Amino acid sequence: MLIKRRKGWEIRESEVTPESVFMTRRSIVAGGLSIAGAAAFGIAPAFAAADPTADLYPAKRNDAFKLDREVTPEKISGDYNNYYEFSTSKSLASLAANLKTRPWSVAIDGLVEKPMTIAIDDLIRKMPLEERLYRHRCVEAWSMAVPWTGFPLSKLVALAKPTSGAKYVVMQTFMDRAQAPGQKQFWYPWPYTDGLTMEEANNDLAFLVTGVYGKPLGNQYGAPIRLAVPWKYGFKSVKAITKVTFAAERPKTFWEGLQASEYGFWANVNPEVPHPRWSQADERFLTTGERRPTLLFNGYGDYVADLYKDLKNERLWA
């Protein structure tokens, strides 16, 4: 996926942050450590602030979403992330911890009845939080299974009241070079942007995530709010969203801006369509390293296949 430098998936196991560091981070998230204590551990004080929505977790699990595998342990999924704003290495949790996620607001604009900017805690408290077990398949071929907490993207669409001209929902990440050193790399088309059609956004599977493992979302996963669209390759799931725009035109996404021949708009998972530089026939499960055959739509065809049945001449799979 990385175009200019060593490929992200080539990270050596020895580069993974030791578990002790990760466990320290967890105890801070749980609110157990003071700001001074956090600084003493070399961890950004921003992380030490208790999350204002912590009382909402864990949310009730929606049992409609079943897994065909074990949930990936938090210490593995929390230390193997893609977040180019902070690093092109996978072990970036301590860097992402520097992002200040409060105050935070989400602007809703474009083709809507009434544009608004809403504070993240007001948005989260307005929404019906639930936990869902989802598979996640990165275009690089690694995969995991995660208990996300959040709410359907369709609920945000309903709040926004898009006008009839809206055909796409475009999501954008923050832009702040001081906090996110990766954004100083001018050859990337910042800010990170991706989008869905309105039909995709209203599909039951499209989920806005605010928590994971029964707690508020850790920064490395995209706090305070990120997308999860599990039938698509992971790069569609924008982290740390600050703007949701309803548009008539299909957006040019971050990855299309970088390498359109390799990363298209649709990016639905398909074992039969290789990435130009590697096969997509198998996935590598992060927990065990086990390889398994990739499933069409990452196994979510019952939910989403109908969305694409009339779309001819579109590059649906890459």
Ligand code: MTE
């Ligand atoms: N969102 C932003 N803002 N920046 C990123 O670099 N990486 C994407 C996606 N969302 C990315 C992002 C990619 S390539 C993947 S696979 C997933 O986030 C990874 O999510 P995870 O780190 O929670 O596994």
